[in-house]
Amino acid sequence: MIIKGNFIFTPSFGQLTVLENSYIIIEGQWVKGTYAELSEEFTGLPVIDYGDDLIIPGFVDLHSHAPQFVNRGLGLDLELLPWLEKYTFSAEAKFKDLAYAEAVYKAVVVELWRWGTTRAVLFGTIHKEATAKLLELLARAGLGGYVGKVNMDRNSPLALIETTKQSLADTEEFLQDTVSRYALVKPIVTPRFVPSCTPELMAGLAYLAKKYQVPVQSHLSENTAEITWVRELHRKCQNYGDVYNQFELFGQQPTIMAHCVHSDAAEIELMAKNNVYVAHCPSSNANLSSGIAPIRRIIQQGVSVGLGSDVAGGHQVSIAQVMVATVQASKLKWLETQKTDDFINMREAFYLATKGGGSFFGKIGSFEAGYEFDALVIHNHHVVDRNQRSLEERLHQFIYIGEDRDIVARYVAGKKVDHP
Amino acid sequence: MIIKGNFIFTPSFGQLTVLENSYIIIEGQWVKGTYAELSEEFTGLPVIDYGDDLIIPGFVDLHSHAPQFVNRGLGLDLELLPWLEKYTFSAEAKFKDLAYAEAVYKAVVVELWRWGTTRAVLFGTIHKEATAKLLELLARAGLGGYVGKVNMDRNSPLALIETTKQSLADTEEFLQDTVSRYALVKPIVTPRFVPSCTPELMAGLAYLAKKYQVPVQSHLSENTAEITWVRELHRKCQNYGDVYNQFELFGQQPTIMAHCVHSDAAEIELMAKNNVYVAHCPSSNANLSSGIAPIRRIIQQGVSVGLGSDVAGGHQVSIAQVMVATVQASKLKWLETQKTDDFINMREAFYLATKGGGSFFGKIGSFEAGYEFDALVIHNHHVVDRNQRSLEERLHQFIYIGEDRDIVARYVAGKKVDHP
Known part of the structure; x- marks a missing residue:
């Protein structure tokens, strides 16, 4: 051609x-x-x-939540943890109903297509059937992606909590079902975040990721209350990233960590050492009052970075709009650091939106x-x-x-x- | 009806x-x-x-530059003063050509209509014919607005600088021509900003605003380099706002000041006392690395506030998008102030976008x-x-x-x- x-x-x-x-x-x-x-x-x-x-x-979205597309623009006067409780979990619980899931995910695929996202790394929900349906719809549409069945076996609402055993069994079934089924759409192991995953679950997921040779995604250091909570749950770990690392979910397979708004030099260093990717989600980080990720420093320390819409913390599907948010947020960070952390210019943001995130997929x-x-x-x-x-x-x-x-x-x- | x-x-x-x-x-x-x-x-x-x-x-846009619509998204890796030099002034110089002006302004009116802006307060250029054409096109479209012929008689590029005498004569002609011509579209006296207006020009414009009973608009405390420059030009004034006040361009007629990113308590107090409106332009303030305006404090000190797209420092015509930018910026300010300056929630932003700015026009x-x-x-x-x-x-x-x-x-x- x-x-x-x-x-x-x-x-x-x-x-x-x-x-x-x-x-x-x-x-x-x-x-x-x-x-x-x-x-x-x-x-x-x-x-x-x-x-x-x-x-x-084509644009690459390294982090988004497919079931939350229906929630775009809602509940954004809250911070992360109350927002999860009030809006997100109840929305995700509905994906137990496969017909509802299919209707929403069909619309999600159209939205991704519409805004020029050719490859996307998506969270589904805990439901393996609904999540498998999302892979099927993406593949049928001709788009590329990684899609994860979410895991959560502690500190979660009744409608979404799994037993450790069921969570691992469902994940293995999901991986077996999808790992070789499509050319461009693959499964990804997806512990929601440390607070909602027991040590046993994290260890089990690491085992499955290795067994099926699939990548891993999760959230890291998004919000200060979340970080405090993680510290209370895992007092012996150096930092939030170190928790994932102890359970071999931090680069032992190719790994994406979303947000990293409050990552300090040691956590960034650990990401660099382990080749962990950062999904930078500036729209979401502003909407949920998380802050501005130190993305210039993360890049300077040698970490690979791509952009994430993080729907529905982010309201925009368009990665072009996330590029604009990236540049804007970095200018405010530039001012905040007395002009020591240079802002991300448009050429740099364009790299992050294409080859930066695309390299997670290979030569993309x-x-x-x-x-x-x-x-x-x-x-x-x-x-x-x-x-x-x-x-x-x-x-x-x-x-x-x-x-x-x-x-x-x-x-x-x-x-x-x-x-x- | x-x-x-x-x-x-x-x-x-x-x-x-x-x-x-x-x-x-x-x-x-x-x-x-x-x-x-x-x-x-x-x-x-x-x-x-x-x-x-x-x-x-309908949405009210309290601050935008009609000739800069063609420049949306361009040159935003610069700060205010170099951006004006490199992009803005050369774009505005073209409006000497009335046919070019008419073609662009026709498109501007369509864009305003398209995004639901029913009333807009606009800067034109120094050119009285082109600016009068903009009023005509807005009126013909059925939209409401104030439109200003821009004044600048110092520190400006050759293609845009006026003599003081010509600037005042053209302004008076423009006011006479337009002050009673249309029901919903009116002229507004528009000194570009202090650095580009001599004391004689500012005094003359204040005289004309009073003589024709028309309002005033300008820029205030947008960028730190600009503020330093103003201080050097007017050493005896307390602050930037005080310069306008000394020349009776600060509430002696109804007045809008755009930006106010770096206004301190004294400057805000002077605005409150003089019933000066603030046009809050968060998209532009991020794009041009100006900072985040302390809009909660400005409102708490009793100043009336509306929203401005500030095209082309702002890239978005949509006041809905400026509302989102308002909420996002205020959340980052909330974090920056250790959660003392409450963020602007969506209900509050909706007020600013409608009745807040609309009250400048009357019962709107x-x-x-x-x-x-x-x-x-x-x-x-x-x-x-x-x-x-x-x-x-x-x-x-x-x-x-x-x-x-x-x-x-x-x-x-x-x-x-x-x-x-």
């Missing part, structure tokens, strides 16, 4: 590659290369010509040779602008004020993906 | 009135009253029935008897939600994740306003 257009991508953090009026050749699902001109062997072959449109890598999030071709074709219908703009300026306009309507085509792993 | 639906509005800061399945009677442009049932004298009259839709007051922004009927009819097409929600929850969903497509009708001063 040969596609023509204006390509923009970030091969490394802070570096932007802009290829005006160029070609990309895709073999199967992989990028063979980008070219200013087509060489002789390719002339005469059909070319999909997107004219003056922008073509950028760039147009370099050997990468899977995930792409969005952008036509700025709705931008009011009578002026000639550079391609980079047009990218900025799309990120800041573009809409789903401006995404005119989506590709995942070399295939065009239409409305699910 | 009789309209039926679910009405939501805020008669006072923090107080929400929800009238399910009710009626509003409008006489001319004014609300006569809201009713659970229609009394006998009105039965049999035609009713516009919006069924289960929400009906809320509420459905109480005697108010002009400005309204938006909201049908949540795009909200994924399979659950029964309260009307207040549906309002939250619209504010956080609603779109222009969800606004199915707009009214200004009792008249339905269609796509311009």
Whole structure:
């Protein structure tokens, strides 16, 4: 497949590659290369010509809660723990009903597609059937992702609490059922967070992650009350991250930790050492009054970072909007640190939204040779602008004020993906 | 005119009135009253029935720069003063060309309409013809507003600097031309900000504001470098606000000051004493790394506050999105002040976005008897939600994740306003 257009991508953090009026050749699902001109062997072959449109890598969402999509915008005058109690848990309990789950998850898949998220790492609920259904719907839609059946066997409401044994048995069944079923959608081991998982459960989940060779996701150091609670539960651990580490859920398999708003240097160091990914969720961190994650320092200490919408702590599905929130939050952090922690600029945020999170999946999030071709074709219908703009300026306009309507085509792993 | 639906509005800061399945009677442009049932004298009259839709007051934008709409999302890795130099001034210089101005301003009016802004207080440029055209286009579209020809006679680029004499002469001509021309759109005296206005110009503008009985708008204490500059220019003044006050541009006529990010207690006190309005612009204040305005303290000290999109320091035209930014920024301020400055909750932000800013115009922004009927009819097409929600929850969903497509009708001063 040969596609023509204006390509923009970030091969490394802070570096932007802009290829005006160029070609990309895709073999199967992989990028063979980008070219200013087509060489002789390719002339005469059909070319999909997107004219003056922008073509950028698809967005990667490293952290979101699929069952909470229905709750976007609700209950945000609360902080994390009361918000979980009052809004989130009751919403998740409904996913026991598979028909309800299917109806909501169908809509979730449409929303992800609509906003240009081509790969997503999602929390489901404790319910293995509903969560398996979400994998099926994502796969059927042609999107990529990791989806986890949530585990929680302590400090949880009656409607969502599991016995340790049942939690592990259901997880193993879920993993067996899904681990090899789809090409682009895979299961991920998902202890909700330390307060809701007993030591036995965490140890059991680590065992399953290793046995089935699947990655792990959870939450880390989001809110100060949560951190205090974790310290009370695990007095011997150095920090919150160390709890996961003691139970081998902190990089022993590829691991994503969401938030890390209050991670100190030691916790960040442990993430760096263990190759743990951080899912940065700035919209959610503002909505739930969690704070601003020290994302510049986390990156400087060598941790891999991607962006997370964290629906429904975050209200925005759009990773472009999460990029804007990333840049805005980092500017306030820059002021807060007397301009010592440089803010994240738009090129850097674009990296985090594509290759930064994409690298968790493998060769995803760039147009370099050997990468899977995930792409969005952008036509700025709705931008009011009578002026000639550079391609980079047009990218900025799309990120800041573009809409789903401006995404005119989506590709995942070399295939065009239409409305699910 | 009789309209039926679910009405939501805020008669006072923090107080929400929800009238399910009710009626509003409008006489001319004014609300006569809201009713659970229609009394006998009105039965049999035609009713516009919006069924289960929400009906809320139209949004009021207290601060935006119409010529900068084309620049939304551009140059936001800079702070205020270099951003003005590099992006803003060159964009504004183009408005010398009336045909260009008309093309852009037509699009601006559509954008305001689209996002449900029924009243807007706008900066134009120094060009009196282009600015008069903007008033004409707003009036023709049926929207309400104040629009200012900008004044700047020092520290400005060659393409935008005026002589003091010309600046005052053009302003007077502009005022004479527009002060009585339209019912809902009026001129406003608009010194850009202290650094770009000589003492002679400020004194002359105060004279004109008084002579023509028109209000005043400008910028105040947005950025620390700007404040230092103002202090150097006016060493005898107590603070930035005191400069305007010395020249009688600080409440001697109704006055709006945008930003006030770094206003101290004395400056806030002077605003309260002089009945100066603050236009709170949280999106812009984050984008340009200005900081978070102490909006809770400003309100507590008795200052009237409304919201401003501040395009193009702000990238969002939508005042709903500015409400979200207001709540988010205030939560970070709450954390920064060790939870002493309470955050702004959604009910309070809704007040600021409607009656708070609307009161600058008169009886605007509420459905109480005697108010002009400005309204938006909201049908949540795009909200994924399979659950029964309260009307207040549906309002939250619209504010956080609603779109222009969800606004199915707009009214200004009792008249339905269609796509311009």
